[in-house]
Amino acid sequence: xAQLVESGGDLVQAGGSLRLSxxxxxxxxxxxxxxxxxxxxxxxxxxxxxxxxxxxxxxxDSVKGRFTISRANAKNTVYLQMNSLKPEDTAVYYCxxxxxxxxxxxxxxxxxxxxx
Numbered sequence: 001x002a003q004l005v006e007s008g009g010d011l012v013q014a015g016g017s018l019r020l021s022x023x024x025x026x027x028x029x030x031x032x033x034x035x036x037x038x039x040x041x042x043x044x045x046x047x048x049x050x051x052x053x054x055x056x057x058x059x060x061d062s063v064k065g066r067f068t069i070s071r072a073n074a075k076n077t078v079y080l081q082m083n084s085l086k087p088e089d090t091a092v093y094y095c096x097x098x099x100x101x102x103x104x105x106x107x108x109x110x111x112x113x114x115x116x
Contacts, residue, residue, distance in 0.1 A: 002026035002105045004095045008080075009110030016114070017083045022095030022107055024076040029100040034071055034078040038091035038112075045094065051078060063089075085114045 008020040020036065035050030049059045049069040057069055068081040078095065095107035 002028050002097055002099065004097055004105055004107035006093065006095045006107040006110040009093060009112045011113045011115065012085055014085060014087055014114055014116050016085050017081070018085065018112060020080040020082070020093055020095075020110060020112075022078045024078075024095075024097050024105075028076055028097065031100055033098040035096045035098075036069065036078070036080045036093055037096055038089075038093045039109075040088075040091040043091075048093070049080060082112070085112075087114045087116045090114050 003025050004022055006020060006022045008018060010018055012018055030053060032053050033050055036048040037045050038048050039045040047060050048063055049057065049067055051057045051069045051071050053073060059067065066084045071078045090113050092109040093112050094109045097105040
């Protein structure tokens with residue numbers, strides 16, 4: 001079992017920046033994928049960015065050039081640096097961990113609100 005705890009969500013004005021953090025604990029395989037997803041009211045949860053344990057990254061087109069995902073493997077922590085935020089980035093942001101065997105773990109979510 002693994003547990004994920006997110007932090008860093010806040011209310012910010014358009015054009016501003018936020019940094020989200022997600023710390024994983026418990027039984028975590030050394031080979032894994034950590035990622036951020038988001039869900040806006042009335043919409044489906046969508047991919048924001050992922051990063052493998054070897055550092056390969058993947059981004060949704062809507063955040064490329066504005067968001068940067070990174071991780072500290074020694075701390076089992078993943079970060080999402082969000083710059084040039086837009087009102088359409090408003091959502092609950094969830095951290096997800098995928099371990100060997102395809103087992104998924106989700107965090108509880110952190111609210112990001114971008115005002116215009």
